[in-house]
Amino acid sequence: MRIQAHLLTGLRLALALPLAVAFARPDSLSPFVVALLLAAAIGSDYFDGVVARRQGTASAGGQLFDHATDCLFVTACLAGAALAGSVPPVLPVLVALAFGQYVLDSYWLHRRKQLRMSTIGRWNGIGYFVPLVVLAAARLELVPALTPLLTAIARIVAYVLVASTLVSIVD
Template sequence: MIADLLSAVRMLSAPAFALTLNAALAPGAAGAPALWAAGLFGLAVVSDLLDGPLARRAGTASRRGRLLDHGADFAFVAGGLGVCAAHGALPWALPALVAVAFALYFADALRGRQSSGRLGRVNGVLYFFPPGGVLLGLLGVEGLEFAVRALAWILVGSTAVSIAARWRVRR
């Protein structure tokens, strides 16, 4: 129950995160939108770290809860990645491939098929890093641009591999 509530809060905060991140990335933006976006990002990360362990500890882990958790993750990172790509901070290939990967995961989950493989789980965690790195830059941390872009392109490659692996298993 509490775990599902945390996932729901993350999902419901995704549009606000995308809007505040968009405002923070706008030319001439002051610091307040970046602070709001960072607060929402922190809330999302904490809720994502807590929801699974809380569900397992309470004995309430369920297929529905996993779908809600992954859906919340997708809503949050897709919004952040899309906004960053729209402002040129990340390549468009990343949010596009994340959408394809999630659609395949969700379709397989609805059919009762295997959830994500190891690479998919690692990617799912790492998808939070590029928007987080962009946010750190907006908050004054310098020198992250190359690392953030490099990670984004690595994720483009690993997501493509993950999609191909899932597609191969589906056939």
């Protein structure tokens, strides 16, 4: 049985709402479940493109679905984290604005038939997952003494992402 790349992307899309709620209300899901679901989402992000390329089904539409799902996923989860006071509220807003600009620039400004990626945009896309992973790790409290440090690291990374996203938008 062949795994369809769109099913992997769809899994990430389906995980956006429950994880956004979990980041907004840490008591809504166990920390272990949050970490497991986040790992599944990240795995689906990595493997959807691999599967599409190996099966010869990669397409501009699939790329748009993948990137739009990434945007929706990280925006929702970061918004949840912002509601909990874990990351600055401006970050999910900037993520959505940067993605909108990315799509408009690709299709209308540059008249491409597929998304036109920039280096900073690619790194930001990866980076948006980092505060979520660090927050999920902090909530596991494997080493309780490190929980405040991990929470602070997530916040610092989020502020760095605010700056890099602003640079990306101006670029």
